[in-house]
Structure formats: structure tokens, C-alpha cells
Amino acid sequence: xxxxxxxxxxxxxxxxxxxxxxxxxxxxxxxxxxxxxxxxxxxxxxxxxxxxxxxxxxxxxxxxxxxxxxxxxxxxxxxxxxxxxxxxxxxxxxxxxxxxxxxxxxxxxxxxxxxxxxxxxxxxxxxxxxxxxxxxxxxxxxxxxxxxxxxxxxxxxxxxxxxxxxxxxxxxxxxxxxxxxxxxxxxxxxxxxxxxxxxxxxxxxxxxxxxxxxxxxxxxxxxxxxxxxxxxxxxxxxxxxxxxxxxxxxxxxxxxxxxxxxxxxxxxxxxxxxxxxxxxxxxxxxxxxxxxxxxxxxxxxxxxxxxxxxxxxxxxxxxxxxxxxxxxxxxxxxxxxxxxxxxxxxxxxxxxxxxxxxxxxxxxxxxxxxxxxxxxxxxxxxxxxxxxxxxxxxxxxxxxxxxxxx
Numbered sequence: 179x180x181x182x183x184x185x186x187x188x189x190x191x192x193x194x195x196x197x198x199x200x201x202x203x204x205x206x207x208x209x210x211x212x213x214x215x216x217x218x219x220x221x222x223x224x225x226x227x228x229x230x231x232x233x234x235x236x237x238x239x240x241x242x243x244x245x246x247x248x249x250x251x252x253x254x255x256x257x258x259x260x261x262x263x264x265x266x267x268x269x270x271x272x273x274x275x276x277x278x279x280x281x282x283x284x285x286x287x288x289x290x291x292x293x294x295x296x297x298x299x300x301x302x303x304x305x306x307x308x309x310x311x312x313x314x315x316x317x318x319x320x321x322x323x324x325x326x327x328x329x330x331x332x333x334x335x336x337x338x339x340x341x342x343x344x345x346x347x348x349x350x351x352x353x354x355x356x357x358x359x360x361x362x363x364x365x366x367x368x369x370x371x372x373x374x375x376x377x378x379x380x381x382x383x384x385x386x387x388x389x390x391x392x393x394x395x396x397x398x399x400x401x402x403x404x405x406x407x408x409x410x411x412x413x414x415x416x417x418x419x420x421x422x423x424x425x426x427x428x429x430x431x432x433x434x435x436x437x438x439x440x441x442x443x444x445x446x447x448x449x450x451x452x453x454x455x456x457x458x459x460x461x462x463x464x465x466x467x468x469x470x471x472x473x474x475x476x477x478x479x480x481x482x483x484x485x486x487x488x489x490x491x492x493x494x495x496x497x498x499x500x501x502x503x504x505x506x507x508x509x510x511x512x513x514x515x516x517x518x519x520x521x522x523x524x525x526x527x528x529x530x531x532x533x534x535x536x537x538x539x540x541x542x543x544x545x546x547x548x549x550x551x552x553x554x555x556x557x558x559x560x561x562x563x564x565x566x567x568x569x570x571x572x573x574x575x576x577x578x579x580x581x582x583x584x
Contacts, residue, residue: 183469184560186210199531199565204348204376204509204556206398209462216461217403220454228453229427229444243453246460247443253463254393254410255384259442262409262416263456267375268298270394270409271342273446274371275302277419278392279340282369285311287339290368292326292354293318293546294347297539299373303342312339321547324350324499331355331362338368345377349540349554350499351509353377360389369415375399379558380478380507382471385410397455402462406455409446416442423448474559478508481557481566485510488570493584494577498552508557511538514573517580519553525579529572 187208189195200208226236228243244258251258264270279302283289289303293316307314315338317330324347334341341363346353360370369391377383379400385393390410397406411419421428421439426449430438439445466474483503489495494515500506514522523535534554537544544550555569577584 181562183210184562186212186465187560188214190560197530199561199569201555201557201561201565201569202532202534203379203558203561204399204554205534206404207379207401207558208560209401209403209458210465212465213401213403213458213461217454217458220457225454227450229451239453242457243451246453246456249460249463250408250456253378253383253467254408255386256410257413260410260413260416262411262443262446263451264394264407264409265405265452266396266398266407267373267394268396268407270392270407271298271371271373272302273409273422274392274394274411275306277422277446278369278415279303279306280309281418281420283307283310283312283339286337287312288315288335288337289313290315290317290334290338290341292316292343292347294324294350294352294354294540294543295342295344296348296373296375297541298375299342299344299371300542303340306340313337316542318546319350319352324352324505326354331359334359334362334366334368336366338363338366340369340371342371342373344373344375345383346374346380346507346509347540347543348376348509349511349538349543349552351376351506351511352499353505353507356390357388360391363391364389376507376509379466379474380471381475391415397459397462400462400466403455403458406452406459408459413442416446419446421445421448425449427451469559477559478557479504481561481563482506482508482510484563485555485557485566485570488566489573492570492574495573498547498549509554510556511552511554513549513552514576516582517576519551521580522553522576525576526569526572531569531572 189208224238224242226239228240247261251261315333356372363370371392372390374393374395378395393410398404428448430440486503496513498511519535
């Protein structure tokens with residue numbers, strides 16, 4: 179599979195990246211030529227300010243933008259009016275906090291989040307709880323399996339107003355039971371916000387099946403451009419929410435005294451929109467769906483199994499989280515005894531291997547696990563078995579290169 183699709187990614191053919199092993203896909207994925215061409219094609223053929231002009235070129239720009247929305251809605255099994263384009267998942271989550279949250283959360287309410295969340299799915303709720311006098315409650319995962327125990331879900335109770343959960347952890351790779359969490363939230367009258375940034379690249383997501391009230395993701399995590407994100411929200415909730423930002427086409431009418439707002443989804447898209455980014459995202463979603471999520475899941479599991487098997491043979495290397503490769507979504511976080519994760523990444527970079535090192539924007543999780551920093555290799559469908567074997571061979575030498583005499 180990898181050899182079939184790797185040719186679609188120009189970055190691997192450039193002279194600057196000859197021999198590059200890119201294992202930092204949880205941070206951002208690479209872009210296939212079709213996405214690059216889609217963005218370039220918009221600027222070459224359809225570049226105008228969408229939604230505003232009465233001339234043909236602006237009409238084509240609007241059509242391209244709204245077609246991208248329709249593609250995104252189909253991808254998530256949502257209605258077009260339920261798809262809001264943002265800059266990224268972080269902005270999407272902040273939008274919910276500043277609009278639905280500020281209007282609905284009160285003093286004494288509780289907001290439940292997972293300890294494994296990315297900062298982007300903690301900080302908005304910290305802000306909201308502090309602003310409204312609510313309590314932020316953390317559901318803690320099992321340190322060894324990375325799974326959420328059933329008893330932790332009991333923290334969703336009659337005081338809970340909002341539950342925010344990552345569909346897949348960017349550190350542990352574990353898939354959280356978001357459908358059950360949404361059901362529990364609704365049973366007590368709370369809304370459920372899901373951060374899907376690490377999920378949508380790896381398996382099929384159906385927001386109606388999950389019954390999430392809000393679902394956020396970033397285009398660049400699924401082969402799309404940087405600077406384009408998505409917020410799905412249930413229509414009935416979005417209609418009741420005030421705008422997040424003001425200006426541009428999000429208005430219906432403005433007077434000296436006030437304003438009325440545009441219909442969904444434009445009420446939440448202030449200023450000039452990122453039309454080229456939306457077009458590139460739509461191309462990425464179509465590309466990934468052509469490959470097929472069944473095949474992506476199979477490839478993820480196969481490569482992750484090989485990677486974890488190779489790493490288990492290397493002394494002093496420890497994998498964080500589940501021992502089951504199929505519960506990692508291609509994300510393998512690890513440590514090496516005596517070697518700081520930044521040094522691991524630096525040494526591997528000298529061998530043209532790109533991984534991530536640090537707290538991975540999940541410092542509460544690191545504190546909970548007693549691991550303030552770790553190294554992370556994250557795989558995607560264009561990575562190969564050969565790359566995994568080379569990575570493992572280089573990893574085996576890290577301690578020796580750092581001066582240890584094993």
C-alpha cells in the first residue's frame with residue numbers, strides 16, 4: 179500500500195528530503211499533489227472574495243467554497259449548515275467555549291474533561307470554568323492501558339454541564355469511548371464536545387452515530403492545508419448560540435444601534451473566509467476516502483505492530499500506553515532510559531528521521547504519568563515497513579551514541 183500512495187506526495191521526491199523518514203504525522207501530515215493542485219487551481223482560476231461579489235468570478239469562488247463545505251458535511255455525515263470552517267481544531271473548541279459555554283455554564287456547574295487531553299481541549303474549559311465559577315473535573319485514564327475506567331465516567335453527573343473529550347489521544351493513541359460518553363452526558367442534560375483531530379485521519383467518523391453535540395478537527399492532520407479547521411455542531415444548538423467573531427458576511431443587517439446575524443453557518447464565519455484552504459481540505463478528504471479507511475486502519479495496525487515488536491527487542495526502550503498495537507492509531511510514544519527525549523529527537527534528526535519530543539501539548543497527562551517529556555513516533559498510510567526497520571535500527575544505537583556503554 180505504501181508504495182502505491184507514496185508517489186502522490188511531492189515532498190518525498192525533493193532533493194532536500196532525500197532519505198527522510200517522516201514519523202511526525204500526529205503533528206501534521208504531508209500533502210498529496212492533488213491537494214497542492216486544488217489550492218493552486220483555486221488561485222489560478224477562481225480567486226475572488228466569496229459570498230460578496232455579483233460577478234461570475236466571485237460566484238465561482240463562492241461555489242468552490244460551498245462545495246467544500248458539502249464535501250466536509252458528507253465526510254462527517256452532517257448537514258451543510260452544521261459545518262463551520264475555522265482555522266483549526268483549537269479555534270473550533272474555543273468557539274464553543276466562548277459562545278455556547280459562556281451563555282449556558284453557570285456558577286456551581288461542572289465541566290468534565292479527560293486527563294489525556296491536548297491543551298487545546300483543556301484551556302478553553304479552564305477559561306470558561308474560571309469565568310463562570312464552574313468546576314473543572316478530570317476523568318483519569320489507566321496509566322498502563324491508557325483506557326478510561328468505567329468508574330471515571332461516573333464523574334459525569336447531575337452537576338455536569340459540558341463534557342469535553344478527545345476522540346483519540348495525541349500522546350497515547352487510545353480511542354476513547356466517545357459514543358458512550360456522549361450518551362452519559364445527554365442522560366444528565368449536558369452537551370458533549372469531541373476533539374477529533376487525531377481521529378479523522380485514521381478511521382471513519384460519523385457524528386450522527388456518536389451523537390456528539392460538537393466535533394472539531396484540523397485539515398492539516400488529514401493531508402489538507404494548514405489554516406483550515408472544522409467545527410460540526412448540531413443545528414439546533416448552533417442556531418441558539420451567539421456569534422464568536424463579528425464582521426464581514428456574518429451579518430444580516432447593521433444599524434447604529436445593533437445588528438442581526440446571517441443564517442447558519444455563515445453566522446460563525448466572520449471576515450474574508452479561507453476559501454483556498456476549504457478547497458484543499460475537500461480535496462484531501464476525497465483523496466483519503468478514495469484510499470479507504472478500512473485500508474488505512476489495516477495499514478496503521480500492521481505498521482504499528484511491527485514498530486512495537488521491533489522496539490520491544492531494544493533494551494532500555496519503554497512504550498507508553500497500551501501493549502496492544504491496535505489501540506495506538508499509529509501513535510507510539512516512548513522513552514529511553516537515561517536519554518532525554520529532546521536528545522533522542524536530535525540524534526535521530528541527524529539520521530534524517532523526524533519524530534516529536536517534549537510534552538506534546540499535554541502537560542497534565544505528563545504530570546499524571548510522571549513523564550514530563552517523552553518521544554513520539556507517529557505513522558500514516560504513506561510510511562513503509564522499510565522505514566520502520568531503519569528507525570528501529572537507529573533507535574537501538576541512541577544510547578551508544580549518547581555515550582552509554584550497554
